[in-house]
Amino acid sequence: MSLVRLPLVLLLTGLVSLVGCVSQQPVPLYQLDSGKISVPADKDGIAVLLGPVSIADYLQRETLLQRQADGSLIAASGVRWAGSLAAELDQQLLRQLASRLDSQRLVLSPAEPGFTPQVQVLLTIARLDSGPQQPAVLDAQWRLMSKDGQLIDGRMVHIEEAHEGSIADQVRAQSLAVQQLVGQLADAIKTNNSTPVAVTPPAAKKPAPTPAAKEPPPKIPMAQPIRIDSEVYRF
Template identity: 60%
Template sequence: MTALRLPLILMLAGVLGLAGCSVHQPVSLYQLDSGSPVQPAQSTGMAVLLGPVTVADYLQRETLLQRQPDGSLQASTDGRWAGSLSSDIDQLLLRQVAGHLDSQRVVLAPATLGFSPDVQVLLTITRLDSGEKQPAILDAQWRLIDRRGQVRDNRIVHLQEQHAGTTAAQVQAQGVLLQRLAEQLSVALKPLANQPPIAEAPRKPAAAKPAAPAAEQDKQPKIPMAAPIRTDMEVFRF
């Protein structure tokens, strides 16, 4: 009886060991490809406030989603984002836009006290995903607000990039889409670099006090002027 139980115990141990290995299988972590942005040299270049950058709710998670042929999304089993995807997007766009504009004065919202931007970029990303057999797709919209608070440009963008199908290739393709978005955004920003300064409103002169009407002037008591009388002493009579 003991001899029969021993092979059974060994078989169960092997099955449990294999199950444990499958559960603890390492998962790859991914970050967006930032490309090779040019390091900006101008410290007095165009001042741009980048953001707020709004990312679709379904992207605000560590799970790397896969687009299926029927349009549905499924969590990837072999990879996830290494941290916050929203932060990755912010940093990629910041470096790309700063490089294209050659300006060290590109900052993420909210701006620090005293920073006065030439343009503010309001950006919304509504889609950024891909699948093993689906291309990487980016849908976004931006609005450019000048220093007077006027909307100078409003654009809806749809970009698409093919890839080799692996998870790594998909992540790389999504990074390429964001690089292309930053390039198009920079082209739209450059014409707004030479805005005329905002003129200060002229000060209104102080209003002159209106003269009293003639009727009121007649009512006011008149003080007689002193007239000297020549005597031994000079006396003034009022």
């Protein structure tokens, strides 16, 4: 009996080891691509407060979702994002925007005390996904606010990028969509920040009124002796 059981034990041990090897296979992790960006050199560039950035709930996870033809979303098997996609988007937006504006003075909301932005970017990302047969789609809305809280500019954005179907190419297409969004933001900030402020010229000073010449006092005629050509008779 012991001789019969030994091969069975070895077989089970082999199967367990095989399953363990399969389960420990590395899972591919993906990140959005920043494109060609550089570290900004201008330490005194425009001061921008990025955020609050609102991202759709379904994007706040590590699961890489696939959009189906009927509009549903299914988790991709065997792959995932390298961390929270929402956190990745925050960092991508900050780095890419700083590079395009060539400014070191970009801060994610909430800003630290003492930071006074010239422009604040309010951003909502409602959709960022793709599928084997569906293009990469980014739906967003952005608004630019002045330092005194006034609306400068704003736009609703719909961006589509085609891909070849693989997960890697889908991530590439999503990255291009994000890069286009950042490009629009950078152009809007540059345009509104470079608009010259209309300066009202100082009002010309009115010349002081010339004091009216004093009229000479009226001449009083000199009293003249009156001659009476009459004779006086005495009695």
